[in-house]
Amino acid sequence: MRSKLRLTAAVTVALAVAATGAACTKKNDTTAAGGGDAAGGTAKVAFVPKLQGIPYFEAMNDGGKEAAGELGVDWLYQGPTSADAAAQADIVNSFIQQKVDALFIAPNDPDSMAPLIKQGIDAGVKVGTSDTDAPNSARELMVLMASAEGIGKANTEALMKAMGGKGEYAIVSCGETASQLNQWIDEIKKYQTANYPDAKLVDTVYAGEDVAKATQMATDLMNAHPNLKGFVGVCSTAGPGVAQAVENAGKIGKVFTVGMGTPNDMKKYLQSGSASAGVLWDAKALGCLTAWAGLQLAQDKQFQASQPVEACGLDKVTYDSSTKVLLMGDPLTFTKDTVGNYNF
Amino acid sequence: MSTATVHDQPPTSTKRQRILAPPVTGQEIVLLGVIAVLWLVLGFTTPAFMSAGSIQPLLGAVAPIALIGIGMTVVIITGGIDVSVGASIAVCSVIIAKLVLVQAGLGLPVAVITGIVVGGLLGLLNGALIAYGRVHAIIITFGTANLFLWLSLKLFNSSTVNNIPDTLAALGNGSAGRTAGVPNSFLITVVLVALAWVYLRHTAGGRHFYAIGGDQLAAQLAGVKVRQRILIAYLLTGLLVGLASCIVVAQGSNLGQNVGTGKELAVIAAVVIGGTSITGGRGSVLGTVLGALLVQTVASGVTQLGWRSELSDLFVGVAIIIAVGADLIRERARRKR
Numbered sequence: 165m166r167s168k169l170r171l172t173a174a175v176t177v178a179l180a181v182a183a184t185g186a187a188c189t190k191k192n193d194t195t196a197a198g199g200g201d202a203a204g205g206t207a208k209v210a211f212v213p214k215l216q217g218i219p220y221f222e223a224m225n226d227g228g229k230e231a232a233g234e235l236g237v238d239w240l241y242q243g244p245t246s247a248d249a250a251a252q253a254d255i256v257n258s259f260i261q262q263k264v265d266a267l268f269i270a271p272n273d274p275d276s277m278a279p280l281i282k283q284g285i286d287a288g289v290k291v292g293t294s295d296t297d298a299p300n301s302a303r304e305l306m307v308l309m310a311s312a313e314g315i316g317k318a319n320t321e322a323l324m325k326a327m328g329g330k331g332e333y334a335i336v337s338c339g340e341t342a343s344q345l346n347q348w349i350d351e352i353k354k355y356q357t358a359n360y361p362d363a364k365l366v367d368t369v370y371a372g373e374d375v376a377k378a379t380q381m382a383t384d385l386m387n388a389h390p391n392l393k394g395f396v397g398v399c400s401t402a403g404p405g406v407a408q409a410v411e412n413a414g415k416i417g418k419v420f421t422v423g424m425g426t427p428n429d430m431k432k433y434l435q436s437g438s439a440s441a442g443v444l445w446d447a448k449a450l451g452c453l454t455a456w457a458g459l460q461l462a463q464d465k466q467f468q469a470s471q472p473v474e475a476c477g478l479d480k481v482t483y484d485s486s487t488k489v490l491l492m493g494d495p496l497t498f499t500k501d502t503v504g505n506y507n508f
Numbered sequence: 509m510s511t512a513t514v515h516d517q518p519p520t521s522t523k524r525q526r527i528l529a530p531p532v533t534g535q536e537i538v539l540l541g542v543i544a545v546l547w548l549v550l551g552f553t554t555p556a557f558m559s560a561g562s563i564q565p566l567l568g569a570v571a572p573i574a575l576i577g578i579g580m581t582v583v584i585i586t587g588g589i590d591v592s593v594g595a596s597i598a599v600c601s602v603i604i605a606k607l608v609l610v611q612a613g614l615g616l617p618v619a620v621i622t623g624i625v626v627g628g629l630l631g632l633l634n635g636a637l638i639a640y641g642r643v644h645a646i647i648i649t650f651g652t653a654n655l656f657l658w659l660s661l662k663l664f665n666s667s668t669v670n671n672i673p674d675t676l677a678a679l680g681n682g683s684a685g686r687t688a689g690v691p692n693s694f695l696i697t698v699v700l701v702a703l704a705w706v707y708l709r710h711t712a713g714g715r716h717f718y719a720i721g722g723d724q725l726a727a728q729l730a731g732v733k734v735r736q737r738i739l740i741a742y743l744l745t746g747l748l749v750g751l752a753s754c755i756v757v758a759q760g761s762n763l764g765q766n767v768g769t770g771k772e773l774a775v776i777a778a779v780v781i782g783g784t785s786i787t788g789g790r791g792s793v794l795g796t797v798l799g800a801l802l803v804q805t806v807a808s809g810v811t812q813l814g815w816r817s818e819l820s821d822l823f824v825g826v827a828i829i830i831a832v833g834a835d836l837i838r839e840r841a842r843r844k845r
Contacts, residue, residue, distance in 0.1 A: 384811035387556040
């Protein structure tokens with residue numbers, strides 16, 4: 165009986181290995197086929213989001229597709245199903261193997277992506293980042309939605325408007341090592357200290373990408389600081405999370421929140437008053453700009469400091485040649501009156 | 509028979525000597541003590557830890573973990589494990605939120621029943637594969653976890669579920685979700701834990717789970733329907749995941765595709781900290797609730813004290829290691845007797 169058991173186990177493991185192998189091969193086939201269709205004269209621009217399937221990146225994909233139709237670019241979009249650096253690296257690798265013309269990445273782990281970016285450039289692919297930068301890499305362009313200063317200012321202004329310019333507030337973020345989020349937090353602090361000296365940041369906590377945890381931590385912060393008057397939720401799960409906490413505690417009108425959630429996620433909270441404003445940017449326009457920038461790179465065009473864009477509903481964007489950053493503009497601040505204008 | 513030393517006895521008489529663990533085990537008393545001390549200390553060192561506005565949400569956050577923990581305790585007692593519960597939460601909650609509440613606009617009873625049925629089906633699949641496939645539970649549930657994850661991503665279809673109506677407010681963390689000041693979700697948990705505690709301790713069916721975890725072959729020879737019992741353990745976990753998913757959905761008005769991520773580890777942590785032996789054969793649902801309560805107390809305490817968030821991970825990690833270590837020491841002591 166024991167040997168039978170062992171046999172069963174061995175067979176199962178073998179099957180599992182075979183199945184995994186098959187799955188991998190299949191996945192690569194699909195991407196290869198996706199690239200194969202593109203054989204033609206048009207530039208192939210690929211974008212690898214942090215993860216596929218969340219509304220924010222899907223909106224970027226919509227924008228990219230739209231630009232593709234307008235500009236005659238072949239737009240390829242594929243990301244991992246979870247924000248996993250290794251799975252993302254596989255996809256980036258497969259796009260490099262396909263020799264796409266331009267490749268944009270929103271890296272989950274900027275530092276571990278750097279060697280792969282180098283590899284892509286060596287293979288003749290124009291590699292850039294979009295949404296999230298890999299500052300210590302050889303990337304040839306960064307498509308940035310809004311400057312950290314702009315985001316810090318927009319969040320602080322929106323919150324201080326609701327709080328009356330003074331009082332205690334706290335920040336709820338996602339990952340403690342997310343350098344972009346930390347940069348925004350620094351800018352919020354800086355802007356608030358300079359412009360609203362009567363306000364005070366009492367704590368910054370990290371809830372991971374978990375709405376329920378953000379809610380619970382915001383609740384704990386309200387208990388720890390009875391005079392707390394405001395929250396900034398600086399990532400897409402923390403924005404709705406802090407608003408939910410205010411709603412649960414029945415403190416609408418006493419504690420104010422501003423969140424960086426998507427308009428669809430923030431809508432209900434803006435309407436109930438538990439969130440005063442949302443701060444984000446037009447993800448669709450960012451996707452579109454990414455596709456457009458990819459075409460420019462593929463055609464070896466140089467960017468100008470004030471660069472006109474003939475697509476995406478964008479007038480002009482700015483380019484900083486020392487950092488190679490293409491900046492889309494100021495972030496959007498949306499309230500209950502304007503949240504309906506966006507659909508992502 | 510009673511005077512002879514244990515190791516000279518056939519297994520049946522060993523069983524008879526300690527057929528029932530004490531109603532409250534040593535580990536549970538220690539946990540109760542630690543939680544009581546923490547609550548007291550936090551009550552004095554923070555402005556509002558011991559207030560209703562702090563304890564109510566804490567209990568609400570414990571509820572889904574402890575509920576699934578009941579099933580996970582039974583599974584681990586049989587010597588198995590279920591690492592698919594996080595993905596099962598994703599499947600159940602997206603079905604409840606998207607199909608039942610948003611698209612069909614149906615009421616709370618339908619949502620709860622749907623959740624439980626879907627969860628039950630997922631649990632049944634796990635149970636059938638493990639009971640009849642005779643491959644270790646961690647491999648099977650790891651496989652089904654990926655399968656369930658795929659299913660949930662298909663159902664989410666690349667969009668967040670928004671504008672979930674507050675149909676399930678009675679299970680949520682708002683004022684509509686409380687009876688006499690206690691969150692309904694926690695009351696449900698307490699009732700189910702009590703039922704499970706009595707069932708596991710005082711019925712033959714309940715004792716069979718322990719027998720399987722202690723020695724599967726011996727249990728089989730003693731007439732325990734091993735496969736059927738194992739199937740029931742995973743089915744039960746699935747049913748509870750369905751119910752817990754209703755609570756998860758009730759906690760917000762949006763549902764993203766990362767719902768449930770990592771929750772299997774939170775549940776297993778609660779079970780292990782609660783004193784259930786990871787090798788099977790021993791454990792109790794009371795300990796699991798206390799384990800979940802301790803983890804959430806630590807997380808809330810760290811935030812309310814203004815300490816850095818990552819410290820709660822450190823404390824939970826230490827608690828798990830101490831709990832497993834204590835279990836190994838007890839196990840060794842038992843063998844020596």
